[in-house]
Amino acid sequence: MGEFELIQRLTHRLPTNQSVVVGAGDDCAVLDLGAPDRLLLFKTDAVVRGIHFTSDTPPEKIGHKALARGLSDIAAMAGTPTAALITIGLPQKFDSAFVEKIYSGINALARRHGVAVVGGETTTNPERILISVALVGFAARGKVLLRSGAKGGDAIFVTGELGGSLAGKHLEFEPRLAEARWLADHFTVRAMIDLSDGLAGDLRHVLKASGVGAELLQTAIPISRAAKELTCSRPRKSAERPPIHVGGDSPLVAALTEGEDFELLFTVASKDAVPLLDAWKKQFPGLKLTCIGRIVAGHTLTLRDKDGVRPLTAEGYVHFA
Amino acid sequence: MGEFELIQRLTHRLPTNQSVVVGAGDDCAVLDLGAPDRLLLFKTDAVVRGIHFTSDTPPEKIGHKALARGLSDIAAMAGTPTAALITIGLPQKFDSAFVEKIYSGINALARRHGVAVVGGETTTNPERILISVALVGFAARGKVLLRSGAKGGDAIFVTGELGGSLAGKHLEFEPRLAEARWLADHFTVRAMIDLSDGLAGDLRHVLKASGVGAELLQTAIPISRAAKELTCSRPRKSAERPPIHVGGDSPLVAALTEGEDFELLFTVASKDAVPLLDAWKKQFPGLKLTCIGRIVAGHTLTLRDKDGVRPLTAEGYVHFA
Numbered sequence: 001m002g003e004f005e006l007i008q009r010l011t012h013r014l015p016t017n018q019s020v021v022v023g024a025g026d027d028c029a030v031l032d033l034g035a036p037d038r039l040l041l042f043k044t045d046a047v048v049r050g051i052h053f054t055s056d057t058p059p060e061k062i063g064h065k066a067l068a069r070g071l072s073d074i075a076a077m078a079g080t081p082t083a084a085l086i087t088i089g090l091p092q093k094f095d096s097a098f099v100e101k102i103y104s105g106i107n108a109l110a111r112r113h114g115v116a117v118v119g120g121e122t123t124t125n126p127e128r129i130l131i132s133v134a135l136v137g138f139a140a141r142g143k144v145l146l147r148s149g150a151k152g153g154d155a156i157f158v159t160g161e162l163g164g165s166l167a168g169k170h171l172e173f174e175p176r177l178a179e180a181r182w183l184a185d186h187f188t189v190r191a192m193i194d195l196s197d198g199l200a201g202d203l204r205h206v207l208k209a210s211g212v213g214a215e216l217l218q219t220a221i222p223i224s225r226a227a228k229e230l231t232c233s234r235p236r237k238s239a240e241r242p243p244i245h246v247g248g249d250s251p252l253v254a255a256l257t258e259g260e261d262f263e264l265l266f267t268v269a270s271k272d273a274v275p276l277l278d279a280w281k282k283q284f285p286g287l288k289l290t291c292i293g294r295i296v297a298g299h300t301l302t303l304r305d306k307d308g309v310r311p312l313t314a315e316g317y318v319h320f321a
Numbered sequence: 322m323g324e325f326e327l328i329q330r331l332t333h334r335l336p337t338n339q340s341v342v343v344g345a346g347d348d349c350a351v352l353d354l355g356a357p358d359r360l361l362l363f364k365t366d367a368v369v370r371g372i373h374f375t376s377d378t379p380p381e382k383i384g385h386k387a388l389a390r391g392l393s394d395i396a397a398m399a400g401t402p403t404a405a406l407i408t409i410g411l412p413q414k415f416d417s418a419f420v421e422k423i424y425s426g427i428n429a430l431a432r433r434h435g436v437a438v439v440g441g442e443t444t445t446n447p448e449r450i451l452i453s454v455a456l457v458g459f460a461a462r463g464k465v466l467l468r469s470g471a472k473g474g475d476a477i478f479v480t481g482e483l484g485g486s487l488a489g490k491h492l493e494f495e496p497r498l499a500e501a502r503w504l505a506d507h508f509t510v511r512a513m514i515d516l517s518d519g520l521a522g523d524l525r526h527v528l529k530a531s532g533v534g535a536e537l538l539q540t541a542i543p544i545s546r547a548a549k550e551l552t553c554s555r556p557r558k559s560a561e562r563p564p565i566h567v568g569g570d571s572p573l574v575a576a577l578t579e580g581e582d583f584e585l586l587f588t589v590a591s592k593d594a595v596p597l598l599d600a601w602k603k604q605f606p607g608l609k610l611t612c613i614g615r616i617v618a619g620h621t622l623t624l625r626d627k628d629g630v631r632p633l634t635a636e637g638y639v640h641f642a
Contacts, residue, residue, distance in 0.1 A: 003443055006417050010424050014438040015431040019403050024440030031404055031439070033459060034356035044365075044406045044455045046444045082340050083352055085365045087453050089446075096327050103331050110336040117335040118352070119345030122324055123367045127448040132408050134365045134455035138354060 025209070026147050027076035027194060028137075038138040041079045045070040046132035053171065059098050061171040063105025066131040069196070071113060071175035072262045074137045076194035078145045078184035081137040081177070083116040089125025089132075102131065113177055143184045145266070150191035150210035154267035154295040157276070160288055162199055162263065163227025163255035170260040180264055182283060187276050192266035198259035199292075200312050204301060206265065216293035216312075218252065218305040227254040256312070267295055346530070347468050348397035348515060351460075359459040362400040366391040367453035374492065380419050382492040384426025387452040390517070392434060392496035393583045395458045397515035399466045399505035402458035402498070404437040410446025410453075423452065434498055464505045466587070471512035471531035475588035475616040478597070481609055483520055483584065484548025484576035491581040501585055503604060508597050513587035519580040520613075521633050525622060527586065537614035537633075539573065539626035548575040577633070588616055 011024040021039055022030035028041040047053060047066045067084060074081045086106060090099065110117050115135075139145075159176055176194070183189050191210055195202050199221070207214055228251045268276055273291055280289045293304075301312045332345040342360055343351035349362040368374060368387045388405060395402045407427060411420065431438050436456075460466075480497055497515070504510050512531055516523050520542070528535055549572045589597055594612055601610045614625075622633045 006420060007443060009417070009421060010443075011440065013428075014440075015428050015436060016439075017403070017435050017437045020437045020439055022439075023437065029404065029406065029439035031437075031457065033354070033361060033403065033457070034359055035354055036357070038355055040354060040361070040457065042404060042406060042439065042455070042457055044408050044441055044453070046408050046410065046442060046453070048410065048444055048446055050447070051445045082338070082354065083350065083363060085350065085363060085455065087365050087367050089367065089369065089451060096330070099327060100330060107334075107336050114338050115336060116338045116341045116344065116352075118337075118341060118343075118350035118363060119332065119335075121365055121367060122328060122331075123369055123451075124372045125369055125446065125449075125451055126371070128446070130410060130446055130451065132365070132367070132453045132455075134363070134406065134453075136352065136354070136361065136363055136457060 022146060027073040028079065030077070030144055035138070037141055039141055039144055041074055041077055041137040041139060043070050043073045044132055044134045045073065046130060048130045049128040057171060059101035060105035062131065063102040064109050065171050066133050067106045067109050068173055068175050068262065070133045070135045071177060072194040072196070074135060075175050075177045075180040076145070076192050076264065077139055078143055078180045078189070078192065079137045079139040080181065081113060081115045081135055083118045083136050084110060085118060085134040086120035087123065087132040087134070088120070089123050089130035091126050091128070092124055113175070145184055145189050145192040147191050147193050147206045147209035150206055150212050150267045150295045152212055152295055152297045153270050154190050155270050155273035155291050156214060156265065156267050156293045156295060157289055157291050158195070158199065158222065158263055158265050160261070160263040161222040161224035162195065162261045163251060163258050164224045164230045165226070165258060165260040167226035167230055169226065173262040175262065176264045179284060179287065183266065186279060187268055187272055190267045190269065192264060195261040195263045195265055196259055198257040199261070199265065200256045200301065201259070202265060207299065207301060213296045213298040213300045214293055215296050215302045215304055215309065218303050220290060220292045221252065221255050222288055222290045223251045223255040227251045227258070230254065270294070343467060348394040349400065351398070351465055356459070358462055360462055360465055362395055362398055362458040362460055364391050364394045365453055365455045366394065367451060369451045370449040378492060380422035381426035383452065384423040385430050386492050387454050388427045388430050389494055389496050389583065391454045391456045392498060393515040393517070395456060396496050396498045396501040397466070397513050397585065398460055399464055399501045399510070399513065400458045400460040401502065402434060402436045402456055404439045404457050405431060406439060406455040407441035408444065408453040408455070409441070410444050410451035412447050412449070413445055434496070466505055466510050466513040468512050468514050468527045468530040471527055471533050471588045471616045473533055473616055473618045474591050475511050476591050476594035476612050477535060477586065477588050477614045477616060478610055478612055479516070479520065479543065479584055479586050481582065481584040482543040482545035483516065483582045484572060484579050485545045485551045486547070486579060486581040488547035488551055490547065494583040496583065497585045500605060500608065504587065507600060508589055508593055511588045511590065513585060516582040516584045516586055517580055519578040520582070520586065521577045521622065522580070523586060528620065528622060534617045534619040534621045535614055536617050536623045536625055536630065539624050541611060541613045542573065542576050543609055543611045544572045544576040548572045548579070551575065591615065
C-alpha cells in the first residue's frame with residue numbers, strides 16, 4: 001500500500017466537531033475558534049535526515065526548510081502565520097551546537113515573517129534527526145483560499161520557475177506569504193495550492209477537489225535554469241539525494257514532476273488574467289508570474305504542444321506517447 | 322549537555338509577537354488570536370518506539386498514548402482541546418493494518434473528548450515508528466491555569482495515585498480534562514501542571530515558575546498499587562522498557578520520580594483545601610484527591626516524615642541522608 005492509499009484510509013472517518021471548517025485534505029486545516037473576523041489555520045510538516053535533507057546540509061538550512069515548508073502551506077490558504085512549535089527528534093548523542101544552528105535557521109525565517117516560536121519538544125529518535133513543525137495562523141473569514149474552487153475557463157497561474165529545486169532552492173526558498181495575501185486582497189482567486197509534490201501532482205489535487213480538468217500549454221511552463229542544468233548533468237552527486245519522483249530526463253518533466261518548488265499555483269476567472277498580470281508586475285517585479293493553461297470541464301489533465309494535446313496520465317508523471 | 326540544558330539554550334531568545342500570552346515553558350503555549358472570550362492553547366507531543374512504547378505495545382494503545390499525553394497538557398491549563406494533527410513517521414515497509422490500529426486508538430480517545438482529527442502527515446522515519454501530535458484548544462480568558470501562580474501557604478493537591486505507570490497506566494490513562502475544568506470553574510486554583518516527569522520534578526517546575534518552595538508530607542503521598550508491586554518484582558521483563566528515571570527501589574521513590582503518571586498537581590489557598598476536598602468527593606467519587614503538602618517561602622523542596630524534614634536535592638531524584 002502506498003502513502004496516498006494509506007492516507008485515504010486513515011482520513012476516511014476521522015473524528016470531527018463544530019469547529020472544523022476544513023479538515024484533512026487541503027494545505028491546512030481551517031478551524032472556527034470564535035474570533036469574529038478570522039479563521040484559524042493549523043498545519044504540521046516534518047523533515048527527516050536522508051529524506052528531506054542530507055548529512056551534508058548546513059544546519060541553518062535544515063531549520064529554514066523545516067519551517068518554510070509549513071509556512072508555504074499557510075501561504076497557499078492566503079493566511080498569516082502566527083506561531084510555531086518545534087519538535088526535534090535527536091540521537092542520544094547529539095552535537096548541541098548543530099542543534100542550536102538548526103534553531104538559528106528556524107528563528108531567522110520566523111522573525112522575517114513575524115512568527116513566534118512558542119516552544120516545542122526535544123525527544124529521542126536514535127538513528128537520525130527529525131524535525132516536525134506545527135503552525136497556527138489565521139485568514140480573514142471569507143478569504144481562505146481552498147483547493148476546491150477552480151471553475152471551467154479559469155486561467156491557471158504559477159509563481160516563479162519550476163524544477164531543479166534539489167540543486168539548492170529546496171533549502172533556501174522563501175514562502176510566498178506576502179504574494180498570496182496580496183492576491184487574495186486584490187483578486188478573486190478561485191483555488192490555490194503550494195507546489196510541493198510537483199506541478200502535475202499538485203494541479204491534480206486542485207482538479208480533484210474542484211471536480212474539473214485542465215489543459216497546460218507546454219511552451220508556457222516556466223522551467224528553472226537549475227532544471228535545465230540538472231537534467232544535463234545526471235547522475236547527481238549525493239548518494240543521499242532525497243527520493244523525490246523524477247519521471248524522466250527532460251527539463252520539462254523535471255518542472256512538471258520533481259516537486260519541492262514551493263511556488264504558488266492558483267486559478268482566476270479568465271477575465272481577470274490580464275489585469276492580474278499587469279498588477280503583479282508592478283507589485284512584485286522580481287518574481288515571475290506565468291499563465292500556464294486553463295481549467296476545462298471533465299477530469300483530465302492534458303498538455304498541449306506543437307504536435308497537439310496529450311494526456312498526463314499518472315500521479316505526477318508524464319507518459320509521452 | 323543534557324536535554325534540559327539544551328532546551329534552556331534553545332528557548333533563550335525565541336522570536337515572539339503580540340499574539341503570545343505564554344511562550345515556551347508551561348504545559349501549553351497560550352496565544353491571543355482575537356476571540357473575545359477565549360485564548361488559544363497550542364501543544365505538541367511525540368512518542369517514539371523504544372522510548373515511549375515497545376515493539377510489544379498494542380497499536381491501539383500507542384495511538385491512545387500519543388494523543389493522551391498532549392490532552393493531559395491541555396488539561397493542565399484547564400483547557401478544552403479542539404483539534405489534533407497527527408504526524409506519523411514510518412519505515413519504508415510498514416504494516417498498514419498496524420498503522421490503522423494506531424489511528425483507531427487515537428480516534429477513540431479523540432471522540433470521547435470531542436477532539437477533531439483534522440489531518441496531519443505521514444513521513445518516512447526508516448528505523449522506527451514516531452508519532453507527533455499537535456493540538457489546539459482553548460481556555461476562557463482569565464481562567465488559564467499556569468505553573469507560576471503558587472503562593473506561600475497554598476495546599477498542594479494531586480489527583481489519583483502515583484508511581485508504577487509503566488505497569489500499564491502510561492498506555493491507558495485518561496487525561497484529566499473534565500476534572501481540570503471543574504477545578505477552574507469552582508475554585509481559585511493558583512497553579513497547575515500535569516505529572517509527566519515525576520512528582521518531584523514537576524513540582525519543581527511549579528516552584529521555579531512561582532518563586533516558592535514546598536514541603537511534602539511523606540505519609541500523604543498516594544502511592545499506586547503498581548508502584549508497590551513493581552518495586553518488589555524488579556528487574557522488569559522487557560528489555561525495551563522506556564528509560565524513565567527511577568531513583569531508587571522504594572514505592573515512595575517510584576511515586577516521587579518515575580513519571581508518566583499524567584495526574585494533575587495543583588495548589589489552592591489553604592482556606593479552600595477542605596471545601597475543595599468535600600466538593601471533589603461528590604463530583605468525582607471514583608478518583609482520589611490528596612493534599613500532599615504545602616507551598617512555603619524560599620526555593621527548597623523538602624519531604625517531612627516521622628524523623629523530620631529532609632531535602633529532595635536533585636531534579637526528580639531523592640537523596641536520603
